[in-house]
Amino acid sequence: MVNEQIEDYVFHRDFSKTYPIITHGKGIYLYDENGKRYMDACSGAVAANLGHGVEEIAEAMAFQAKKAAFVHTMRFETEVLFQLAEKIAKLAPQSLKKVYFTCGGSEANESAIKLARQYHKNAGRNDKHIVIGRWQSYHGNTFGSLSAGGDIKRRQTYTPNLLNFNHVHSPNCARCPYQREKEDCEYKQNWSCVRDFESVITEIGPDNISAFIAEPIVGSQLGAVSPPEVYFKEIRKICDKYNIVLIVDEVMTGFGRTGKDFGIQHFGIVPDIITFGKGVSAGYAPLAGMIVHDRIVDSLIENSKGKFVHGFTYSGHPVSVAAGLSALTIYEREGILKNVQVVGDYLKQQLFALKKRCPIIFDVRGEGLLLGIELAIDGERGTPFPEEFHASERINSIAMDLGAVFYPGSGSINGYLGDHLLISPPLTVTTGEIDEMVSILENSLKIYFEELKEEETYEITK
Protein backbone atom coordinates (compact mmCIF):
# COMPACT_ATOMS: atom_id res chain seq x y z
CA MET A 1 0.00 0.00 0.00
CA VAL A 2 1.37 3.43 -0.91
CA ASN A 3 0.04 5.09 2.20
CA GLU A 4 -1.46 3.17 5.06
CA GLN A 5 -4.06 5.85 5.59
CA ILE A 6 -5.61 5.07 2.21
CA GLU A 7 -8.19 2.31 2.47
CA ASP A 8 -8.35 -0.29 -0.29
CA TYR A 9 -11.41 0.25 -2.47
CA VAL A 10 -9.75 -1.06 -5.62
CA PHE A 11 -11.42 -3.85 -7.61
CA HIS A 12 -8.16 -5.67 -8.24
CA ARG A 13 -7.38 -7.66 -11.35
CA ASP A 14 -6.91 -10.69 -9.08
CA PHE A 15 -7.89 -10.40 -5.42
CA SER A 16 -5.59 -13.29 -4.48
CA LYS A 17 -2.53 -11.24 -5.41
CA THR A 18 -0.70 -8.22 -4.08
CA TYR A 19 0.79 -5.98 -6.71
CA PRO A 20 3.89 -3.79 -6.40
CA ILE A 21 2.97 -0.09 -6.38
CA ILE A 22 4.85 1.65 -9.16
CA THR A 23 5.87 5.22 -8.49
CA HIS A 24 7.73 6.05 -11.70
CA GLY A 25 9.52 4.73 -14.73
CA LYS A 26 12.47 5.68 -16.88
CA GLY A 27 13.49 4.03 -20.12
CA ILE A 28 12.89 0.30 -19.91
CA TYR A 29 12.72 0.32 -16.10
CA LEU A 30 9.87 0.72 -13.62
CA TYR A 31 10.42 1.54 -9.94
CA ASP A 32 8.17 0.60 -7.04
CA GLU A 33 7.47 2.41 -3.78
CA ASN A 34 10.31 0.54 -2.06
CA GLY A 35 12.77 1.60 -4.73
CA LYS A 36 12.90 -1.84 -6.32
CA ARG A 37 13.68 -1.73 -10.04
CA TYR A 38 11.90 -3.88 -12.63
CA MET A 39 13.15 -4.25 -16.16
CA ASP A 40 10.04 -4.05 -18.34
CA ALA A 41 10.86 -6.94 -20.68
CA CYS A 42 7.32 -7.01 -22.12
CA SER A 43 6.48 -3.29 -22.44
CA GLY A 44 3.64 -3.81 -19.95
CA ALA A 45 1.33 -5.69 -22.30
CA VAL A 46 3.41 -5.01 -25.44
CA ALA A 47 2.23 -1.40 -25.31
CA ALA A 48 4.93 0.80 -23.74
CA ASN A 49 6.94 0.70 -26.94
CA LEU A 50 9.04 3.81 -26.24
CA GLY A 51 9.70 2.96 -22.61
CA HIS A 52 8.73 5.03 -19.61
CA GLY A 53 9.04 8.68 -18.69
CA VAL A 54 9.16 10.15 -22.21
CA GLU A 55 8.58 13.82 -21.44
CA GLU A 56 7.99 14.81 -25.05
CA ILE A 57 4.83 12.68 -25.18
CA ALA A 58 3.64 13.90 -21.76
CA GLU A 59 4.12 17.49 -22.92
CA ALA A 60 2.26 16.91 -26.19
CA MET A 61 -0.67 15.52 -24.19
CA ALA A 62 -0.63 18.41 -21.73
CA PHE A 63 -0.45 20.92 -24.59
CA GLN A 64 -3.52 19.39 -26.24
CA ALA A 65 -5.39 19.05 -22.91
CA LYS A 66 -4.92 22.75 -22.29
CA LYS A 67 -6.12 23.65 -25.81
CA ALA A 68 -9.14 21.31 -26.12
CA ALA A 69 -9.26 18.19 -23.95
CA PHE A 70 -12.46 16.75 -25.37
CA VAL A 71 -14.66 17.23 -28.38
CA HIS A 72 -17.35 14.85 -29.52
CA THR A 73 -16.64 13.47 -33.00
CA MET A 74 -20.36 13.56 -33.83
CA ARG A 75 -20.10 17.36 -33.80
CA PHE A 76 -16.46 18.41 -34.05
CA GLU A 77 -13.02 17.32 -35.17
CA THR A 78 -9.51 18.54 -34.29
CA GLU A 79 -6.32 19.21 -36.20
CA VAL A 80 -4.39 16.47 -34.35
CA LEU A 81 -6.98 13.95 -35.55
CA PHE A 82 -6.14 14.74 -39.18
CA GLN A 83 -2.41 14.80 -38.50
CA LEU A 84 -2.37 11.39 -36.83
CA ALA A 85 -4.71 9.79 -39.38
CA GLU A 86 -2.38 10.98 -42.16
CA LYS A 87 0.69 9.55 -40.46
CA ILE A 88 -0.97 6.18 -39.86
CA ALA A 89 -2.46 5.89 -43.35
CA LYS A 90 0.95 6.62 -44.90
CA LEU A 91 2.50 3.70 -43.01
CA ALA A 92 -0.27 1.28 -43.99
CA PRO A 93 -0.39 -0.88 -47.13
CA GLN A 94 -1.80 0.72 -50.29
CA SER A 95 -5.53 1.46 -50.43
CA LEU A 96 -6.01 1.42 -46.66
CA LYS A 97 -6.55 5.10 -46.36
CA LYS A 98 -9.13 5.97 -43.74
CA VAL A 99 -8.42 5.75 -40.03
CA TYR A 100 -11.09 5.32 -37.35
CA PHE A 101 -10.14 5.77 -33.70
CA THR A 102 -11.22 3.93 -30.55
CA CYS A 103 -9.76 3.68 -27.04
CA GLY A 104 -8.65 0.03 -26.92
CA GLY A 105 -7.95 -2.93 -29.17
CA SER A 106 -11.15 -4.76 -28.19
CA GLU A 107 -13.19 -1.76 -29.30
CA ALA A 108 -11.16 -1.61 -32.50
CA ASN A 109 -12.04 -5.22 -33.32
CA GLU A 110 -15.70 -4.67 -32.39
CA SER A 111 -15.70 -1.75 -34.79
CA ALA A 112 -14.13 -3.80 -37.59
CA ILE A 113 -16.62 -6.64 -37.12
CA LYS A 114 -19.52 -4.18 -37.24
CA LEU A 115 -18.14 -2.32 -40.24
CA ALA A 116 -17.76 -5.60 -42.17
CA ARG A 117 -21.38 -6.42 -41.37
CA GLN A 118 -22.65 -2.99 -42.39
CA TYR A 119 -20.62 -3.18 -45.62
CA HIS A 120 -22.38 -6.40 -46.66
CA LYS A 121 -25.83 -5.38 -45.42
CA ASN A 122 -25.73 -2.12 -47.33
CA ALA A 123 -24.95 -3.96 -50.53
CA GLY A 124 -27.92 -6.29 -50.04
CA ARG A 125 -25.88 -9.26 -48.82
CA ASN A 126 -28.25 -9.56 -45.86
CA ASP A 127 -27.21 -12.97 -44.59
CA LYS A 128 -23.52 -12.23 -44.30
CA HIS A 129 -22.98 -11.84 -40.55
CA ILE A 130 -20.80 -14.68 -39.22
CA VAL A 131 -17.16 -14.01 -38.38
CA ILE A 132 -14.56 -16.75 -38.67
CA GLY A 133 -11.74 -16.43 -36.15
CA ARG A 134 -9.01 -18.81 -35.09
CA TRP A 135 -8.40 -20.97 -32.04
CA GLN A 136 -5.52 -19.80 -29.86
CA SER A 137 -5.89 -16.21 -30.95
CA TYR A 138 -6.83 -13.12 -28.96
CA HIS A 139 -8.85 -10.17 -30.20
CA GLY A 140 -10.07 -8.66 -26.93
CA ASN A 141 -12.40 -9.15 -24.00
CA THR A 142 -15.66 -7.50 -25.10
CA PHE A 143 -18.32 -9.96 -26.27
CA GLY A 144 -17.83 -9.50 -30.01
CA SER A 145 -14.05 -9.64 -29.87
CA LEU A 146 -14.08 -12.50 -27.35
CA SER A 147 -16.46 -14.42 -29.63
CA ALA A 148 -14.11 -13.90 -32.56
CA GLY A 149 -11.06 -14.90 -30.52
CA GLY A 150 -10.10 -18.42 -29.63
CA ASP A 151 -8.73 -18.32 -26.09
CA ILE A 152 -10.55 -21.28 -24.60
CA LYS A 153 -9.93 -20.33 -20.97
CA ARG A 154 -11.09 -16.76 -21.36
CA ARG A 155 -14.20 -17.86 -23.28
CA GLN A 156 -15.28 -20.64 -20.89
CA THR A 157 -17.20 -18.62 -18.28
CA TYR A 158 -18.99 -16.55 -20.91
CA THR A 159 -19.79 -19.27 -23.43
CA PRO A 160 -23.59 -18.81 -23.16
CA ASN A 161 -23.18 -15.12 -23.97
CA LEU A 162 -20.87 -15.51 -26.94
CA LEU A 163 -21.91 -14.87 -30.52
CA ASN A 164 -22.29 -17.70 -32.94
CA PHE A 165 -18.92 -17.27 -34.68
CA ASN A 166 -16.80 -20.06 -36.14
CA HIS A 167 -13.14 -20.91 -35.71
CA VAL A 168 -10.35 -22.64 -37.56
CA HIS A 169 -6.93 -23.51 -36.16
CA SER A 170 -4.11 -20.97 -36.14
CA PRO A 171 -1.15 -22.35 -38.06
CA ASN A 172 1.65 -23.42 -35.72
CA CYS A 173 4.12 -25.51 -37.71
CA ALA A 174 6.21 -26.47 -34.64
CA ARG A 175 3.08 -28.13 -33.22
CA CYS A 176 0.78 -28.49 -36.21
CA PRO A 177 -2.83 -28.83 -35.01
CA TYR A 178 -3.46 -30.97 -38.11
CA GLN A 179 -0.49 -33.24 -37.28
CA ARG A 180 1.27 -32.37 -40.54
CA GLU A 181 4.97 -31.75 -41.14
CA LYS A 182 5.79 -28.34 -42.63
CA GLU A 183 8.08 -29.95 -45.26
CA ASP A 184 5.24 -32.20 -46.39
CA CYS A 185 2.82 -29.28 -46.72
CA GLU A 186 5.49 -27.34 -48.60
CA TYR A 187 6.40 -30.22 -50.90
CA LYS A 188 2.78 -30.98 -51.76
CA GLN A 189 1.76 -27.31 -51.75
CA ASN A 190 -1.17 -28.46 -49.73
CA TRP A 191 -1.65 -26.67 -46.43
CA SER A 192 -4.24 -28.16 -44.08
CA CYS A 193 -4.69 -24.81 -42.30
CA VAL A 194 -5.68 -23.21 -45.62
CA ARG A 195 -7.85 -26.11 -46.79
CA ASP A 196 -9.66 -26.18 -43.46
CA PHE A 197 -10.52 -22.49 -43.82
CA GLU A 198 -12.17 -23.11 -47.19
CA SER A 199 -13.98 -26.22 -45.89
CA VAL A 200 -15.46 -24.28 -42.98
CA ILE A 201 -16.64 -21.57 -45.39
CA THR A 202 -18.40 -24.06 -47.64
CA GLU A 203 -19.88 -25.81 -44.62
CA ILE A 204 -21.40 -22.64 -43.12
CA GLY A 205 -22.22 -21.25 -46.54
CA PRO A 206 -20.25 -18.30 -47.92
CA ASP A 207 -23.45 -16.24 -48.09
CA ASN A 208 -23.53 -16.24 -44.29
CA ILE A 209 -19.94 -15.19 -43.71
CA SER A 210 -19.04 -11.60 -43.21
CA ALA A 211 -15.39 -11.53 -42.14
CA PHE A 212 -12.29 -13.46 -41.22
CA ILE A 213 -10.08 -12.08 -38.46
CA ALA A 214 -6.47 -13.06 -37.70
CA GLU A 215 -3.34 -11.75 -36.04
CA PRO A 216 -0.44 -11.74 -38.52
CA ILE A 217 1.86 -13.17 -35.86
CA VAL A 218 -0.03 -14.62 -32.90
CA GLY A 219 0.99 -12.78 -29.75
CA SER A 220 -0.36 -13.55 -26.31
CA GLN A 221 -2.04 -16.87 -27.12
CA LEU A 222 0.73 -18.65 -29.02
CA GLY A 223 3.76 -16.68 -27.87
CA ALA A 224 4.85 -15.04 -31.15
CA VAL A 225 4.08 -17.71 -33.75
CA SER A 226 4.30 -16.75 -37.44
CA PRO A 227 2.31 -18.62 -40.09
CA PRO A 228 4.00 -20.32 -43.06
CA GLU A 229 4.93 -17.80 -45.75
CA VAL A 230 2.14 -18.73 -48.15
CA TYR A 231 -0.63 -18.69 -45.55
CA PHE A 232 -1.93 -15.13 -45.88
CA LYS A 233 -1.59 -15.15 -49.68
CA GLU A 234 -3.88 -18.19 -49.82
CA ILE A 235 -6.25 -16.72 -47.22
CA ARG A 236 -6.45 -13.49 -49.25
CA LYS A 237 -7.43 -15.47 -52.38
CA ILE A 238 -10.13 -17.38 -50.52
CA CYS A 239 -11.54 -14.21 -48.94
CA ASP A 240 -11.70 -12.62 -52.40
CA LYS A 241 -13.38 -15.69 -53.87
CA TYR A 242 -16.19 -15.65 -51.28
CA ASN A 243 -16.40 -11.89 -50.65
CA ILE A 244 -15.25 -12.14 -47.06
CA VAL A 245 -13.75 -9.07 -45.38
CA LEU A 246 -10.21 -9.83 -44.23
CA ILE A 247 -9.50 -8.15 -40.89
CA VAL A 248 -5.90 -8.28 -39.73
CA ASP A 249 -5.53 -7.59 -36.03
CA GLU A 250 -2.32 -5.61 -35.54
CA VAL A 251 -3.15 -4.44 -32.02
CA MET A 252 0.03 -6.08 -30.79
CA THR A 253 2.11 -6.23 -33.97
CA GLY A 254 1.57 -2.72 -35.37
CA PHE A 255 3.94 0.25 -35.41
CA GLY A 256 7.26 -1.50 -35.78
CA ARG A 257 6.99 -4.19 -33.12
CA THR A 258 7.92 -7.00 -35.54
CA GLY A 259 10.53 -5.05 -37.53
CA LYS A 260 8.06 -3.73 -40.12
CA ASP A 261 5.49 -0.99 -39.70
CA PHE A 262 2.75 -3.62 -39.71
CA GLY A 263 3.17 -7.36 -39.17
CA ILE A 264 1.19 -8.22 -42.31
CA GLN A 265 3.93 -6.56 -44.39
CA HIS A 266 6.02 -9.71 -43.77
CA PHE A 267 3.51 -11.62 -45.90
CA GLY A 268 2.94 -9.37 -48.92
CA ILE A 269 -0.84 -9.00 -48.90
CA VAL A 270 -3.26 -6.14 -48.45
CA PRO A 271 -6.06 -6.75 -45.92
CA ASP A 272 -9.42 -4.98 -46.02
CA ILE A 273 -9.15 -3.67 -42.47
CA ILE A 274 -6.19 -3.40 -40.12
CA THR A 275 -6.97 -2.92 -36.45
CA PHE A 276 -4.34 -1.36 -34.23
CA GLY A 277 -3.80 -0.28 -30.62
CA LYS A 278 -1.13 -0.44 -27.94
CA GLY A 279 2.03 0.83 -29.71
CA VAL A 280 0.20 3.63 -31.53
CA SER A 281 0.41 5.79 -28.41
CA ALA A 282 3.31 3.79 -26.93
CA GLY A 283 0.96 3.19 -24.01
CA TYR A 284 0.83 6.86 -22.96
CA ALA A 285 -2.93 7.13 -23.50
CA PRO A 286 -5.77 4.76 -24.39
CA LEU A 287 -5.76 4.79 -28.18
CA ALA A 288 -6.54 2.21 -30.86
CA GLY A 289 -8.54 1.99 -34.05
CA MET A 290 -8.80 0.63 -37.56
CA ILE A 291 -7.47 1.51 -41.00
CA VAL A 292 -10.01 0.81 -43.68
CA HIS A 293 -9.69 -0.05 -47.36
CA ASP A 294 -11.04 2.53 -49.82
CA ARG A 295 -13.43 -0.06 -51.24
CA ILE A 296 -15.29 -0.32 -47.92
CA VAL A 297 -15.25 3.42 -47.32
CA ASP A 298 -16.54 4.11 -50.85
CA SER A 299 -19.37 1.64 -50.35
CA LEU A 300 -20.28 3.31 -47.04
CA ILE A 301 -20.43 6.68 -48.75
CA GLU A 302 -22.47 5.29 -51.62
CA ASN A 303 -24.88 3.03 -49.76
CA SER A 304 -25.24 4.48 -46.24
CA LYS A 305 -25.14 8.17 -47.00
CA GLY A 306 -21.63 8.11 -45.50
CA LYS A 307 -22.70 6.98 -42.06
CA PHE A 308 -21.15 4.16 -40.04
CA VAL A 309 -23.80 3.11 -37.53
CA HIS A 310 -21.39 2.97 -34.62
CA GLY A 311 -19.25 5.19 -32.39
CA PHE A 312 -17.93 5.84 -28.90
CA THR A 313 -17.84 8.94 -26.71
CA TYR A 314 -14.06 8.82 -26.66
CA SER A 315 -13.43 8.01 -30.34
CA GLY A 316 -10.62 10.28 -31.48
CA HIS A 317 -10.08 11.75 -28.00
CA PRO A 318 -7.79 14.73 -28.65
CA VAL A 319 -5.40 14.04 -25.75
CA SER A 320 -4.96 10.39 -26.74
CA VAL A 321 -4.56 11.36 -30.37
CA ALA A 322 -1.91 13.92 -29.38
CA ALA A 323 -0.06 11.13 -27.53
CA GLY A 324 -0.25 8.99 -30.68
CA LEU A 325 1.00 11.79 -32.90
CA SER A 326 3.92 12.41 -30.58
CA ALA A 327 4.78 8.67 -30.34
CA LEU A 328 4.72 8.23 -34.13
CA THR A 329 6.88 11.32 -34.57
CA ILE A 330 9.44 9.82 -32.19
CA TYR A 331 9.37 6.38 -33.89
CA GLU A 332 10.18 8.06 -37.19
CA ARG A 333 12.74 10.59 -35.94
CA GLU A 334 14.66 8.09 -33.80
CA GLY A 335 14.78 5.36 -36.46
CA ILE A 336 13.05 2.92 -34.11
CA LEU A 337 12.32 0.41 -36.88
CA LYS A 338 16.05 -0.06 -37.51
CA ASN A 339 16.67 -0.59 -33.80
CA VAL A 340 13.95 -3.26 -33.72
CA GLN A 341 15.58 -5.09 -36.62
CA VAL A 342 19.13 -4.96 -35.23
CA VAL A 343 18.41 -5.49 -31.52
CA GLY A 344 15.62 -7.96 -32.31
CA ASP A 345 18.10 -10.15 -34.25
CA TYR A 346 20.54 -9.89 -31.38
CA LEU A 347 17.89 -10.91 -28.83
CA LYS A 348 16.82 -13.85 -30.98
CA GLN A 349 20.43 -15.07 -31.22
CA GLN A 350 20.79 -14.80 -27.45
CA LEU A 351 17.57 -16.78 -26.95
CA PHE A 352 18.73 -19.53 -29.32
CA ALA A 353 22.01 -19.68 -27.38
CA LEU A 354 20.03 -19.84 -24.12
CA LYS A 355 17.94 -22.70 -25.49
CA LYS A 356 21.15 -24.73 -25.91
CA ARG A 357 22.03 -24.15 -22.24
CA CYS A 358 18.56 -24.59 -20.82
CA PRO A 359 16.77 -27.97 -20.68
CA ILE A 360 13.25 -26.52 -20.43
CA ILE A 361 13.08 -24.40 -23.61
CA PHE A 362 11.42 -26.18 -26.53
CA ASP A 363 11.14 -23.40 -29.10
CA VAL A 364 12.35 -19.87 -29.83
CA ARG A 365 10.25 -17.84 -32.27
CA GLY A 366 8.89 -14.49 -33.40
CA GLU A 367 9.98 -11.45 -35.40
CA GLY A 368 11.65 -8.19 -34.45
CA LEU A 369 11.05 -7.50 -30.79
CA LEU A 370 8.00 -9.73 -30.53
CA LEU A 371 9.78 -12.91 -29.53
CA GLY A 372 8.62 -15.95 -27.62
CA ILE A 373 10.04 -19.02 -25.95
CA GLU A 374 7.95 -22.13 -25.49
CA LEU A 375 8.70 -23.95 -22.26
CA ALA A 376 8.50 -27.70 -21.85
CA ILE A 377 9.28 -30.11 -19.08
CA ASP A 378 11.53 -31.84 -21.59
CA GLY A 379 12.81 -29.13 -23.90
CA GLU A 380 14.19 -31.56 -26.46
CA ARG A 381 11.03 -33.57 -27.01
CA GLY A 382 8.64 -30.76 -26.20
CA THR A 383 6.70 -32.62 -23.50
CA PRO A 384 4.53 -29.82 -22.07
CA PHE A 385 4.32 -28.92 -18.40
CA PRO A 386 1.18 -30.16 -16.69
CA GLU A 387 -1.37 -27.35 -16.66
CA GLU A 388 -1.52 -27.27 -12.85
CA PHE A 389 2.19 -26.36 -12.66
CA HIS A 390 1.35 -22.88 -14.06
CA ALA A 391 4.96 -22.96 -15.27
CA SER A 392 5.04 -19.70 -17.21
CA GLU A 393 3.34 -17.76 -14.38
CA ARG A 394 5.74 -19.23 -11.83
CA ILE A 395 8.82 -18.43 -13.95
CA ASN A 396 7.61 -14.88 -14.44
CA SER A 397 7.07 -14.42 -10.74
CA ILE A 398 10.63 -15.64 -10.08
CA ALA A 399 11.83 -13.17 -12.71
CA MET A 400 9.91 -10.36 -10.99
CA ASP A 401 11.67 -11.20 -7.74
CA LEU A 402 14.94 -10.97 -9.68
CA GLY A 403 13.92 -7.63 -11.20
CA ALA A 404 12.41 -8.25 -14.65
CA VAL A 405 8.89 -8.76 -15.91
CA PHE A 406 8.00 -10.93 -18.92
CA TYR A 407 4.60 -11.74 -20.47
CA PRO A 408 3.60 -15.29 -19.47
CA GLY A 409 1.01 -17.30 -21.37
CA SER A 410 -0.39 -20.80 -21.48
CA GLY A 411 -2.62 -23.01 -23.60
CA SER A 412 -0.64 -22.62 -26.81
CA ILE A 413 -0.88 -26.33 -27.72
CA ASN A 414 -4.58 -26.99 -27.27
CA GLY A 415 -6.00 -24.18 -25.15
CA TYR A 416 -4.85 -25.78 -21.91
CA LEU A 417 -1.33 -27.19 -22.33
CA GLY A 418 1.68 -25.29 -23.63
CA ASP A 419 3.49 -22.60 -21.63
CA HIS A 420 5.35 -19.68 -23.11
CA LEU A 421 6.87 -16.33 -22.29
CA LEU A 422 6.67 -13.35 -24.59
CA ILE A 423 9.82 -11.25 -24.60
CA SER A 424 8.87 -7.89 -25.99
CA PRO A 425 10.80 -5.00 -24.43
CA PRO A 426 10.35 -1.36 -25.45
CA LEU A 427 11.56 -0.83 -29.02
CA THR A 428 14.27 1.52 -27.73
CA VAL A 429 16.06 -1.31 -25.89
CA THR A 430 19.86 -1.60 -26.29
CA THR A 431 22.00 -4.73 -26.67
CA GLY A 432 23.47 -4.07 -23.21
CA GLU A 433 19.98 -4.14 -21.71
CA ILE A 434 19.23 -7.31 -23.68
CA ASP A 435 22.24 -9.00 -22.03
CA GLU A 436 20.88 -8.10 -18.60
CA MET A 437 17.40 -9.30 -19.59
CA VAL A 438 18.60 -12.66 -20.89
CA SER A 439 20.73 -13.15 -17.79
CA ILE A 440 17.69 -12.59 -15.49
CA LEU A 441 15.66 -14.91 -17.71
CA GLU A 442 18.32 -17.62 -17.51
CA ASN A 443 18.54 -17.33 -13.73
CA SER A 444 14.76 -17.52 -13.42
CA LEU A 445 14.66 -20.67 -15.55
CA LYS A 446 17.47 -22.20 -13.49
CA ILE A 447 15.68 -21.48 -10.21
CA TYR A 448 12.47 -22.96 -11.60
CA PHE A 449 14.33 -26.03 -12.84
CA GLU A 450 15.80 -26.53 -9.35
CA GLU A 451 12.32 -26.17 -7.84
CA LEU A 452 11.05 -28.80 -10.25
CA LYS A 453 13.71 -31.26 -9.30
CA GLU A 454 12.54 -30.98 -5.72
CA GLU A 455 8.96 -31.77 -6.77
CA GLU A 456 8.15 -35.48 -6.63
CA THR A 457 5.88 -35.09 -9.65
CA TYR A 458 8.75 -34.03 -11.90
CA GLU A 459 10.07 -37.53 -12.66
CA ILE A 460 6.59 -39.01 -12.89
CA THR A 461 5.39 -36.48 -15.42
CA LYS A 462 8.55 -36.54 -17.44
Ligand SMILES: Cc1ncc(COP(=O)(O)O)c(C=O)c1O
Ligand atom coordinates in the same frame (compact mmCIF):
# COMPACT_ATOMS: atom_id res chain seq x y z
C1 LIG B 1 -3.92 -9.02 -30.87
C2 LIG B 1 -4.75 -8.30 -29.85
N1 LIG B 1 -5.96 -7.85 -30.21
C3 LIG B 1 -6.75 -7.19 -29.35
C4 LIG B 1 -6.34 -6.96 -28.07
C5 LIG B 1 -7.26 -6.24 -27.11
O1 LIG B 1 -6.81 -4.97 -26.88
P1 LIG B 1 -7.30 -4.14 -25.58
O2 LIG B 1 -6.82 -4.90 -24.38
O3 LIG B 1 -6.64 -2.80 -25.76
O4 LIG B 1 -8.77 -4.06 -25.64
C6 LIG B 1 -5.08 -7.40 -27.65
C7 LIG B 1 -4.64 -7.17 -26.27
O5 LIG B 1 -3.73 -7.78 -25.76
C8 LIG B 1 -4.27 -8.09 -28.57
O6 LIG B 1 -3.06 -8.55 -28.23
